[in-house]
Amino acid sequence: xxxIIEIKNITKEFKVLNRREGLxxxxxxxxxRDYKIVRAVDNISMSIEQGEIVGYLGPNGxxxxxxxxxxxxxxxxxxxxxxxxxxxxxxxxxxxxxxIGVVFGQRTQLWWALPLIExxxxxxxxxxxxxADYDEMLKLYQSLVDIxxxxxxxxxxxxxxxxxxxxxxxxxLHNPKIVFLDEPTIGLDVSMKAKIRTLIHAxxxxxxxxxxxxxxxxxxxxxxxxxxxxxxxGKMLYDNDISHLKQFFGxxxxxxxxxxxxxxxxxxxxxxxxxxxxxxxxxxxxxxLVDESKTTVMQVLGELQHHYxxxxxxxxxxxxxxxxxxxxxxxxx
Amino acid sequence: xxxxxxxxxLRIYLKILAQDIKSKMSYRADFIISTIGMICTNIxxxxxxxxxxxxxxxxxxxxxxESLFLYGFSLVSLTPVQCxxxxxxxxxxxxxxxxxxxxxxxxxNLFFYYQSEVFDIKGLGxxxxxxxxxxxxxxxxxxxxxxxxxxxxxxxxLTASLIMIALQNAAAATCFWIQNSFxxxxxxxxxxxxxxxxxxxxxxVFRFLFTFIMPVAFIAYYPSLVILRPDAVPxxxxxxxxxxIGFFWLSYKFWxxxxxxxxxxxx
Amino acid sequence: xxxxxxMTLTRAGIIEALxxxxxxxxxxxGNLLYLIVTYFLWKAIYASVDTxxxxxxxxxxxxxxxxxxxxxxxxxxMYLVWDIGRNIQSxxxxxxxxxxxxxxxxxxxxxxxxxxxxxxxxxxxxxxxVAFWTHGAIPLGINLVWFAVSVVFAVMINFSIDFIVGxxxxxxxxxxxxxxxKQVVVLLLSGATVPLAxxxxxxxxxxxxxxxxxxxxxxxxxLLNAHPTAETVCTTLGIQLxxxxxxxxxxxxxxxxxxxxxxxxxx
Numbered sequence: 086x087x088x089i090i091e092i093k094n095i096t097k098e099f100k101v102l103n104r105r106e107g108l109x110x111x112x113x114x115x116x117x118r119d120y121k122i123v124r125a126v127d128n129i130s131m132s133i134e135q136g137e138i139v140g141y142l143g144p145n146g147x148x149x150x151x152x153x154x155x156x157x158x159x160x161x162x163x164x165x166x167x168x169x170x171x172x173x174x175x176x177x178x179x180x181x182x183x184x185i186g187v188v189f190g191q192r193t194q195l196w197w198a199l200p201l202i203e204x205x206x207x208x209x210x211x212x213x214x215x216x217a218d219y220d221e222m223l224k225l226y227q228s229l230v231d232i233x234x235x236x237x238x239x240x241x242x243x244x245x246x247x248x249x250x251x252x253x254x255x256x257x258l259h260n261p262k263i264v265f266l267d268e269p270t271i272g273l274d275v276s277m278k279a280k281i282r283t284l285i286h287a288x289x290x291x292x293x294x295x296x297x298x299x300x301x302x303x304x305x306x307x308x309x310x311x312x313x314x315x316x317x318x319g320k321m322l323y324d325n326d327i328s329h330l331k332q333f334f335g336x337x338x339x340x341x342x343x344x345x346x347x348x349x350x351x352x353x354x355x356x357x358x359x360x361x362x363x364x365x366x367x368x369x370x371x372x373x374l375v376d377e378s379k380t381t382v383m384q385v386l387g388e389l390q391h392h393y394x395x396x397x398x399x400x401x402x403x404x405x406x407x408x409x410x411x412x413x414x415x416x417x418x
Numbered sequence: 419x420x421x422x423x424x425x426x427x428l429r430i431y432l433k434i435l436a437q438d439i440k441s442k443m444s445y446r447a448d449f450i451i452s453t454i455g456m457i458c459t460n461i462x463x464x465x466x467x468x469x470x471x472x473x474x475x476x477x478x479x480x481x482x483x484e485s486l487f488l489y490g491f492s493l494v495s496l497t498p499v500q501c502x503x504x505x506x507x508x509x510x511x512x513x514x515x516x517x518x519x520x521x522x523x524x525x526x527n528l529f530f531y532y533q534s535e536v537f538d539i540k541g542l543g544x545x546x547x548x549x550x551x552x553x554x555x556x557x558x559x560x561x562x563x564x565x566x567x568x569x570x571x572x573x574x575x576l577t578a579s580l581i582m583i584a585l586q587n588a589a590a591a592t593c594f595w596i597q598n599s600f601x602x603x604x605x606x607x608x609x610x611x612x613x614x615x616x617x618x619x620x621x622x623v624f625r626f627l628f629t630f631i632m633p634v635a636f637i638a639y640y641p642s643l644v645i646l647r648p649d650a651v652p653x654x655x656x657x658x659x660x661x662x663i664g665f666f667w668l669s670y671k672f673w674x675x676x677x678x679x680x681x682x683x684x685x
Numbered sequence: 686x687x688x689x690x691x692m693t694l695t696r697a698g699i700i701e702a703l704x705x706x707x708x709x710x711x712x713x714x715g716n717l718l719y720l721i722v723t724y725f726l727w728k729a730i731y732a733s734v735d736t737x738x739x740x741x742x743x744x745x746x747x748x749x750x751x752x753x754x755x756x757x758x759x760x761x762x763m764y765l766v767w768d769i770g771r772n773i774q775s776x777x778x779x780x781x782x783x784x785x786x787x788x789x790x791x792x793x794x795x796x797x798x799x800x801x802x803x804x805x806x807x808x809x810x811x812x813x814x815v816a817f818w819t820h821g822a823i824p825l826g827i828n829l830v831w832f833a834v835s836v837v838f839a840v841m842i843n844f845s846i847d848f849i850v851g852x853x854x855x856x857x858x859x860x861x862x863x864x865x866x867k868q869v870v871v872l873l874l875s876g877a878t879v880p881l882a883x884x885x886x887x888x889x890x891x892x893x894x895x896x897x898x899x900x901x902x903x904x905x906x907x908l909l910n911a912h913p914t915a916e917t918v919c920t921t922l923g924i925q926l927x928x929x930x931x932x933x934x935x936x937x938x939x940x941x942x943x944x945x946x947x948x949x950x951x952x
Contacts, residue, residue, distance in 0.1 A: 474734055
């Protein structure tokens, strides 16, 4: 099968102004300016098949958004080639736009003052969606989420979660071949995150839409992606199956507990009791890194409760930053 | 994919426009206050005009009613830029915050999509004010009336509008290159205040400047000569419709060039 | 030292203002253009009457008056209403209210930075150019001192008016409408667009009882008067002092009352 997205050795460079500091610097900036070249994306290649959900990960400023902008035709690569559904996005921007849907987690593309249904109607016209397809899509939406209360609510009155949900529905409305989701779950609570993940998964299954997902949230990746691409400082670090990466991070979680008394001393005690975990303590928390392939967090918690009075606890997933650190350290290939 | 002809764009335009008016109506107090503000601006402009002419009988051979005609003409011809292209004023913020990207992602003409989003109703107040002034001056000057004159009037009003729209587009588009382009836009929009004076008051150098470099004289002076001084219409007045279309096209190209070059705000 | 915390704000304002090189150049170009238009317009106006002196103003007087009024406007206009309005709408006002000084004072000192920059970058150059250009038509004597004192009062009055109008933004979302009304009223009634000397007598009598003429007309008439009587100076400055005090008191009272009301009602 032909890949739907084909990227070959793309690079994007930006010219950035070096601002000088302080009052003197500002006056000097008036007369002379000094620029530096920043390489936001550095020689990236990948090819994505129709129907895949690809997690596109990396820390802030890694070049994720820049890559997405190049795939959507907003930015022209400095060098290299991109084909999206047979189009060169930058050269055929409007044609490409017909084939894709885009959601930026924190900025809505809907009409701010209008009820959602009005936005849908305008989009229907803009994308020239046939009546039958449009009705079918709305029916599908109704079967997946409870959209009735959303349809008649102006976007500006929606909660962030409702707005994100609406934006995702709007992006899928014209049944695009590819949907780009940029941080779709950022700032949402746990139940809303779950709802949105279920929706994306269902739409991907039903419509066989290719989904490119950038995120900071490993939960998103776990729930949705078969494949992961990681970039950092513009360079590709990893492009493979998620199961392959799981052995490096998936089984680790950090349990943090607070116990009254001398934490350092307790930490030493716990290390003796739980030899398979690594334990550390700071002024507030005792952190226990649990390898879930050997034991479970619940078991560890039970063990602790047996001995101590736990005043507070937290559970942390391993973050993208930690995964990248681990990849650097252990060198996945 | 279906071809996107004029009818397609017109339909979308009306749809988006209707929605914008609907949503404006949901902020009724804002609408009323803005309209009053607009009327105040026009009245104040008229008062300074009146004060001037209460002390001085004419300016450079242009009497009170002739000047009033120019003034009304400029107000009417400025209505389209006020009503239909007002979103240019938000361009800088949209680019700066990165929100502009949402306009780049739709399968329709970017410039069209962007401008269609806002319809500024309060511009209609200015239109009415200008029209009344224009008709009043027309009657007082005893210009007479014929269908041909009306047609000429409409063509030349549209010409003037196109020039102003072109100026505003070009000024707004500078935000794709420079920070704080508000000053450029503000600078250019002040041209409209100068448009109401006859170009003949300036020295030859500035007459040239205001005709060919900053086409202020085309906003009211040259087009209105066709009606006001029909025996001595310069060639520039007759070709002003072509100039209007030319300027508009250039400004559109410039705007689009900037928008496509636009690279978001980094990450 | 107490003054130091205010000076920090001033310094930050200066740095911020200098960041925008382009906007500075464009602002200069805009002022220059305005100067040119004003020059030719009034030359044409004076050419249409037989006398050199109209209402006690010669052509040179009028030109100096209008040019310096623009220069004054350039450094007094600071988009305060917009800033307050946006802060209210975005909710950022809450953070500003938590600053360890009264909001009004905080704003005033933040703006002093741009006052200082604008004074040196626009007003002073304009003043020097005009002084040379008109071959010493600006009297250079004790009147400069009166002018300087008068400008300080003018800044205070203008700031208070802006602050009062900004406070109105607590009650309405229509910043544009509110701001344009203020701008139009202030510019017209302060004599910034047409010198008060040309106003019809009745209108001038009314305007003399309003605070606006203290902003532009008062300092400029003190500047242009080479040998003012002690009485003129005292009355002009006295009236300004009165308005500065009155407007300050009103703006503070209005703000405190409004904020209390908003916090009680939970905004």
